[in-house]
Structure formats: structure tokens, C-alpha cells
Amino acid sequence: MDFEAAYIVDSVGETPTTFKSAMESSDSGKWKEACDSEFDSLQRNDTWEIVPLPKGRKAIGCRWVFRVKENQDGEVERFKARLVAKGFSQKFGVDYEETFAPVAKFTSIRVVLSMAAKYGLMLHQMDVKTAFLNGSLNEDIYMDQPDGYLDATQPDYVCKLKRSLYGLKQSPRMWNQTIDGFMIKMGFKKCESDHCIYIKRDDQDMILVVLYVDDLILASSNNELLKSTKVALSKRFEMTDLGELDYFLGMEIKNDRKTGMVTVQQTKFLKSVLTKFGMDNSKPVKTPQDPGLKLTKNMCEQECKHEDTMCNVPYRSAVGGxxxxxxxxxxxxAAAVGSLSQFSSDPCPTHWQALKRVLRYLQATPNHGLEFTREEGSRICGYTDADWAGDIESRRSTSGYVFMMSGGCISWKSQKQRTVALSSTEAEYMALSEATKEAVWLKVLLGELGEMTSDEAIKMYEDNQGSIALAKNPEFHKRTKHIDIRYHFVREKVESGEVVLEYCPTQDMLADMMTKPIAAVQFKNIRDRLGIQGAAANESRGSVEKTAAVKKTPRQAASSVEASGRPSFAIPVGTGMYQ
Structure with a gap:
């Protein structure tokens, strides 16, 4: 959210960077009102006390951060000011120790959205006001008084912080520990696979809470359960109830419970990217990459005069967008970003033109996004592929995988392999191992959410018979003795029945787009089947066939799951962390 918000503000226009510039701007009245609101909130939370600075201690600074907050339509919603401590001046062991704090994974968020489509869950959102102020500090930290709000009776004193103010290195951790303890107290169970996903259920209903710093998604099958959770949160923290989920982390979300469809897109952010780089009127193209162009670092040597032309080109910023x-x-x-990001330190004009092609593709697909649907008998499945020796300089291969659930893509990756593969089979085998790691994690997450039982396996499709044979037959020593041992992880998981491998023809390989540039017709076919909004045929999405639940029989898939009427959210015996 921080990246998305900062990126959009930068593209919209000038925002004050100091208290003085805010008070001298044309919107000074609105900025002063925002500062007053923030300061009053700090006072109500008893954030600090005014004290003389102890001898031998140094006070850290603070500053005002300003932001124009917009809604999903790009309209100004409100002016916001926040006082932040200059945490970069804190000293380890004196002002802070532990700093890590988790946030929900994007994959976990998409899993929750896919479950909402499958079960017709209500999706709501809440925001915690001044969330970090709810965390208490274990260290004595002194801070200068804020600009514009100096205590006239004690101007030489400093603020001794009682609460974890924004900007402090330990503030996110303190806040997370505070809300985590409260969620557990309310009867929620924290997922071990993602510590920012909480679940509570009974025999008939359930509620899920997704935590991303101070933003919450609530997904529930029961309105009363949803209301009671909101009331409990609002009693403990100062919350804003934002109603039905429609805008989260820069994603525009629509939940049609009647049809069982959840769509997720980033049209507003996408258009801001195009505007920022002057590509909002560019000529659209059908694919993000030219299949006939291989990007290399040597291009920079060939285009020896590129330094003068590239010095002011915002290549890194565009890649970030x-x-x-x-x-x-x-x-x-995914494949385009993976390729272009390799040249961020020293791009040449050809790299920049390739990046502009991606922007032109976005110009052609501004409203495209993920689409999850209610599909009878649909189960999670994965696809994995590799482009053998695709990098013409290093001759390393590119791995790719996608995982499908409720007709849409919940997880994907495109990554260059760490070592050179000696054959296409080896490249596919190493890609399969990476996909298996993701499959195992997804199995644990889905088990905790009640979507898989311990005797089910995740089916993964592979278009290389040799790599499937290597995964199932460890006796092929001559062909595998030189492969890093970590890649043999897949064998263990196939043997235990946690994953089941199945061959699919290359034309049905959905991970193909993760590994290399492909032609427009093939690209569109895969994009449609990945459940990206605008897809033509719902019935063809996400699977070579409808994937039934796969029982945990080593090296063998068993069969089907009967469709039920109203979903039951009782905890399956032996599921995930509940066994």
C-alpha cells in the first residue's frame, strides 16, 4: 500500500514536504486541519510526555508527512498529515532491538478472495486509525517536539515516547504483537503458514480476517458473526468501518455473491503509471514482449552512445510500476518484468523500448485483472514449465509456475534458474522442484483454512515426460548425480503423496507464458485460461480437465469429490494444523 500510494501521489502533483511548505501552500487551511487532527489523536493516545532530555541521551528528530488521499475513482477524499519519528537515527541496542513484523502475502489474499467466490462470502474492510500508537514501547526513546506544536512553557524539553510512533524501527512489530494478541483473545486461530491470516469457525459458519499492517479484510459466511467481530475490534481499537470491500492495497475488488464472481484489477494505478511515463496515448500492442527479440547486456556495448540518451530515462521507476x-x-x-529488471543498473535504448512495449500492452488492457468464479468440483492445481537455456548470454533457463483455484490464478512466478541445465529435462525438473515448494506451502495454508484434508494432494501438470520420470524414479542416477540436492525435494513430496504429477500437452501448459515471450494467439489463449478478466470461455479456464480432489496415495491420483449444497465450515478431521 505504501508503494502504491506514494507512486500515485508522485504522479498526481506536488505535495508539501515540510510543515512550513504546507502552511505556505494554497491548501494551508486543509493541511493545518489535518495536522490538528493528527496531533489531537496523538494526545488522546497519551503518546508522549514532555520531559527534560537526560544527560548522555540524544533525542531523535521527527517530521510531518503529507498526503492527498484519493478514492478508487481518483477523486480527492481527504487531506492527511502524519507525524513520524526519524527512525533512521535510532541506535541498535539503545533505541530498538527486534524489528520484524509480518504482513499478509498477496497469494494468501488471493486465496481468501477465491474462497469468497466459491462460497459466496461477504467481503468487508476496516482500517485502524493511528494503528502504531496502540503498541507500547519497551525502550526509553526521546524525540524532539514536532514543528508547529512546540510547548510554549517548556520549549527546550523533549518528548519521551510511551507509544510506538510511526517511523520508529520497532513500531510495526509492536503493533503486530498488540493486534495479534487481541485476535487470539477473541477466539481466532492464526495460520502458521501466514501469520496475518486469522480464522474462526463453528459447525456452520466461519470468518476470516486478513491483516496488512493497519488494513483489514473480513470475509464471512454469516452477517451476525461479521457484525460482532467488527464491534469487538472497534471497542479495542479506533477503527474506520469501510463497509463492503472495494479498494485494498491499490486493488479494485468487486464481489458478486449472487453469481459467485470476484474480480480484482488495478485500473486506477495502471492509468497513473501510463500517465507518469507519457504512455497514456500510446499505440496498443497485443503482447508485453516481442517473441523475436532477445534482450542482452551486450546491447549496451553495441549501443555505445546510449549513456547520453539514457541518463534521464526513468527506467527503474517504470520497472517498479x-x-x-x-x-x-x-x-x-511476470516474464516481461523478470527480463527487464535484469538491466535496471545499466539499461540501453533497446531495453527502454522493450519496457515501453509493456506499457503499450497495458494501454491495450487497462481493465484486465483476475477473476474468480464459483465452479462445481474445481480444485487447486498447478502448472510448471521451463525455457531451456533461454538466456543467450549465461545459457541459464527460466522457471515458471502458476496455481489455479476457483477459475483464477492465485500464485505465479517467473525466475531465472541458479545454474545451467544440461538438458531440457533437467531444466524442467528444477522448475518442478520450485513449483513443488509453493505447492507444499499452499497445501498447508489450504489445510488451515479447511480447503484441503491431510490425505489430499495437489495435482501439478508438467509437459515434459522426462522430468516426471526423474521425479518418480530415483534410480536414474547417471542422469541426476550432478543436480543440486535441493532439487530432489520434489521426489520426496511425490513419494509421500503430497503432490501428484500429471502430463499435459505443451499447448495446454499455462505456465508457458511465465518462461519466455510467446506469440499473440497463444498468449491470449493462456491469459484467458488463467482467469484474467476479459477471458472468453469460463469453462476452459484453469485446467486441462476439472480436477477432482486427489487422495494421498503415493505416486497415484485417486478420484472425485461430490458437490455439496450449502458449504459446511466444520473443521475436517486431520486437517492441516488441526490434526
């Missing part, structure tokens, strides 16, 4: 789109809602950008 499309990367955020790819991470959240656009798996069709």
Missing part, C-alpha cells in the same frame, strides 16, 4: 501490477493482479506481466 509494472512490477507492482505483476505482483498483485497481472501474472501476464
Amino acid at each position: 509494472i512490477m507492482y501490477l505483476m505482483v498483485a493482479t497481472r501474472p501476464d506481466l
Whole structure:
């Protein structure tokens, strides 16, 4: 959210950077009102006390941060000011120790959205006001008084912080520990696979809470359960109830419970990226990459005069913009982002033209995003592929995988392999191992959410018979003795029955777009089947066939799951962390 918000503000226009510039701007009245509101909130939370600075201690600074907050339509919603401590001046062991705090994974968020489509769950959102102020500090930290709000009776004194103010290195951790303890107290169970996903259920109903710093998604099958959770949260923290979920982390979300369809897109952010780089009137193209162009670092040597032309080109910023789109809602950008990001330190004109092609593709698909649907008998499945020796300089291969659930893509990755593969089979085998790691994690998450039982396996499709044989037959020593031992992880999981491998023809391989540039017709076919909004045929999405639940029989898939009427959210015996 921080990246998306900062990126949009930068593209909209000037925002004050100091208290003085805010008070001298044309909107000084609105900025002063925002500062007053923030200061009053700090006072109500008893954030600090005014004291003389102890001898031998140094006070850290603070500053005002200003932001124009917009709604999903790009309209100004309100002016916001926040007082932040200059945490960069804190000293380890004196002002802070532990700093890590988790946030929900994007994959976990998409899993929750896919479950909402499957079960017709209500999706709501809440925001915690001044969330970090709810965390108490274990250290004595002194801070200068804020600009514009100096205590006239004690101007030489400093603020001794009682609460974890924004900007402090430990503030996110303190806040997370505070809300985590409260969620457990309310009867929620924290997922071990993602510590920012909480679940509470009884025999008939359930509620899920997704935590991303101070933003919450609530997904529930029961309105009374949803209301009671909101009331409990609002009594403990100062909350804003934002109603039905429609805008989260820069993603525009629509939940049609009647049809069982949840759509997720980033049209507003996408258009801001195009505007920022002057590509909002560019000529659209059908694919993000040219299949006939291989990008290399040697291009910079060949285009020896590129330094003068590239010094002011915002290459890194543009890569960052499309990367955020790819991470959240656009798996069709994964291969392009992976390729272009390799040249961020020293791009040449050809690299910049290739990046502009991605922007032109976005110009053609501004409303595309993920679409999850209610599909009878649909189960999670994965696809994995590799482009053998695709990098013409290093001859390393590119791995790719996608995982499908409720007709849409919930997880994807495109990554260059760490070592050179000696054959296409080896490249596919190493890609399969990476996909298996994701499958195992997804199995644990889905088990905790009640979507898989311990005797079910995740089916993964592979278009290389040799790699399937290597995964199932460890006696092929001559062909595998030189492969890093970590890649043999897949064998263990196949043997235990946690994953089941199945061959699919290359034309049905949905992970193909993750590994290399492909032609427009093939690209569109895969994009449609990945459940990206605008797909033509719902019935063809996400699977070579409808994947039934796969029982945990080593090396063998068993059969089907009967469709039930109203979903039951009782905890399956032996499921995930509940066994």
C-alpha cells in the first residue's frame, strides 16, 4: 500500500514536504486541519510526555508527512498529515532491538478472495486509525517536539515516547504483537503458514480476517458473526468501518455473491503509471514482449552512445510500476518484468523500448485483472514449465509456475534458474522442484483454512515426460548425480503423496507464458485460461480437465469429490494444523 500510494501521489502533483511548505501552500487551511487532527489523536493516545532530555541521551528528530488521499475513482477524499519519528537515527541496542513484523502475502489474499467466490462470502474492510500508537514501547526513546506544536512553557524539553510512533524501527512489530494478541483473545486461530491470516469457525459458519499492517479484510459466511467481530475490534481499537470491500492495497475488488464472481484489477494505478511515463496515448500492442527479440547486456556495448540518451530515462521507476501490477493482479506481466529488471543498473535504448512495449500492452488492457468464479468440483492445481537455456548470454533457463483455484490464478512466478541445465529435462525438473515448494506451502495454508484434508494432494501438470520420470524414479542416477540436492525435494513430496504429477500437452501448459515471450494467439489463449478478466470461455479456464480432489496415495491420483449444497465450515478431521 505504501508503494502504491506514494507512486500515485508522485504522479498526481506536488505535495508539501515540510510543515512550513504546507502552511505556505494554497491548501494551508486543509493541511493545518489535518495536522490538528493528527496531533489531537496523538494526545488522546497519551503518546508522549514532555520531559527534560537526560544527560548522555540524544533525542531523535521527527517530521510531518503529507498526503492527498484519493478514492478508487481518483477523486480527492481527504487531506492527511502524519507525524513520524526519524527512525533512521535510532541506535541498535539503545533505541530498538527486534524489528520484524509480518504482513499478509498477496497469494494468501488471493486465496481468501477465491474462497469468497466459491462460497459466496461477504467481503468487508476496516482500517485502524493511528494503528502504531496502540503498541507500547519497551525502550526509553526521546524525540524532539514536532514543528508547529512546540510547548510554549517548556520549549527546550523533549518528548519521551510511551507509544510506538510511526517511523520508529520497532513500531510495526509492536503493533503486530498488540493486534495479534487481541485476535487470539477473541477466539481466532492464526495460520502458521501466514501469520496475518486469522480464522474462526463453528459447525456452520466461519470468518476470516486478513491483516496488512493497519488494513483489514473480513470475509464471512454469516452477517451476525461479521457484525460482532467488527464491534469487538472497534471497542479495542479506533477503527474506520469501510463497509463492503472495494479498494485494498491499490486493488479494485468487486464481489458478486449472487453469481459467485470476484474480480480484482488495478485500473486506477495502471492509468497513473501510463500517465507518469507519457504512455497514456500510446499505440496498443497485443503482447508485453516481442517473441523475436532477445534482450542482452551486450546491447549496451553495441549501443555505445546510449549513456547520453539514457541518463534521464526513468527506467527503474517504470520497472517498479509494472512490477507492482505483476505482483498483485497481472501474472501476464511476470516474464516481461523478470527480463527487464535484469538491466535496471545499466539499461540501453533497446531495453527502454522493450519496457515501453509493456506499457503499450497495458494501454491495450487497462481493465484486465483476475477473476474468480464459483465452479462445481474445481480444485487447486498447478502448472510448471521451463525455457531451456533461454538466456543467450549465461545459457541459464527460466522457471515458471502458476496455481489455479476457483477459475483464477492465485500464485505465479517467473525466475531465472541458479545454474545451467544440461538438458531440457533437467531444466524442467528444477522448475518442478520450485513449483513443488509453493505447492507444499499452499497445501498447508489450504489445510488451515479447511480447503484441503491431510490425505489430499495437489495435482501439478508438467509437459515434459522426462522430468516426471526423474521425479518418480530415483534410480536414474547417471542422469541426476550432478543436480543440486535441493532439487530432489520434489521426489520426496511425490513419494509421500503430497503432490501428484500429471502430463499435459505443451499447448495446454499455462505456465508457458511465465518462461519466455510467446506469440499473440497463444498468449491470449493462456491469459484467458488463467482467469484474467476479459477471458472468453469460463469453462476452459484453469485446467486441462476439472480436477477432482486427489487422495494421498503415493505416486497415484485417486478420484472425485461430490458437490455439496450449502458449504459446511466444520473443521475436517486431520486437517492441516488441526490434526
